[in-house]
Amino acid sequence: MSFLSVQQVSRSCMNGEETTAVLKDLDLEVGKGEMVMIMGPSGSGKTTLMNSLGGIEMPDQGGISLDGLVVTSLGPNDLNQYRREKVGMVFQFYNLIPTLTARENVMLALEGRKLSRKDSRERAQRQLDLVGLKGKSDRFPQEMSAGEQQRVALARALVKEPALVLADEPTGNLDEASEAMVLDLLLKARKELGTTFIVVSHNPRLKGHMDRCYELRHGRLSAI
Ligand SMILES: Nc1ncnc2c1ncn2[C@@H]1O[C@H](COP(=O)(O)OP(=O)(O)OP(=O)(O)O)[C@@H](O)[C@H]1O
Ligand SMILES: [Mg+2]
Incomplete structure (x- = not known):
């Protein structure tokens, strides 16, 4: 099994009476130390996916595991520990x-x-x-x-120094020099610590440094 494995994950959101499927049988396999980029239109579910990987939101169906740990089966205490020890999240709106x-x-x-x-x-x-x-x-x-x-x-x-870093638009507000500095930091963490990265971004300059790039559309990822 891959370091990070996402299998058949589905997640719906309720808006009043209406239920909208955001993630639909989504699969993703990521090896240790890989850097994966996720693009996709606004509202396509990128943040929802990141929150699910980070143990902040639970999918309605499907399994997520990291390094053999089945995140989707963890109880509240273990989930807390997972969030604290295994995952570093850079939130879209920072959450400082x-x-x-x-x-x-x-x-x-x-x-x-x-x-x-x-x-x-x-x-x-x-x-x-x-x-x-x-x-x-x-x-x-x-x-x-x-x-x-x-x-x-x-x-x-x-x-x-978490095993998995989930970064939601981490360079959205940076000038080119700061962006280059941030990218260097990510690459250094990967090289020295074997950190795995999932990065939501539309930045073409980051794209060239990624191992793989996916587009999230209609609830699923397709390689681009
Ligand atoms: N707490 C919530 N309650 C109801 N609907 C929600 C909730 N959070 C997100 N959604 C809906 O889920 C869908 C996906 O939202 P999400 O924030 O994951 O999109 P996104 O791809 O990150 O968009 P953006 O690029 O604008 O950040 C949207 O249609 C949104 O309206
Ligand atoms: Mg978002």
Whole structure:
């Protein structure tokens, strides 16, 4: 079985009386250390798929497993542990905690690890330096630009050194130089840690670095 295996996953959403099928018998197999890009029109279900892979939403049907762990069969506690330890998510709208500084937001991802506050602070700071935010660690999200917040969100996902990184439009608000820096970080994580990446993006500059690219349409993925 692949490192990440998605089999026959279906998910519907309720809008009032109407039920809309968002994901329909979707299959995906990803090897360890692979980088996979997912494109698709707005509303096609990309975020829904990412949330399902990240254990945030449960599919109505089908199975998802990561490294032999059947995510779709986990109870609430194990699912929590899965989200905390195995997955780093870069959310489309960042989801930073507004009352915490950039550094504190990143440190939060390390909670539950046996790290002293000092070590956790240093690790968070190093990761913020790596995304080009040296000197901005004490800012609150509202004091940062969209591109800066996006990089805090990336730092928060990478600081855990998770097996799987799910990044929803991670370069949407970045200039070319920041984007190149972010891409270098992803490639470095893959090379040094064997991190597997699923990236939702429409950025043609990222596409060239991906192992595979899929389009999500009508609830399924097709290779492009
Ligand atoms: N909580 C929800 N309740 C009801 N419908 C939802 C919910 N979340 C998403 N949907 C619907 O599911 C479909 C897929 O949404 P999703 O956010 O996954 O799309 P997307 O591909 O990420 O779009 P975008 O490119 O705009 O971010 C949409 O039709 C949306 O209206
Ligand atoms: Mg989305």
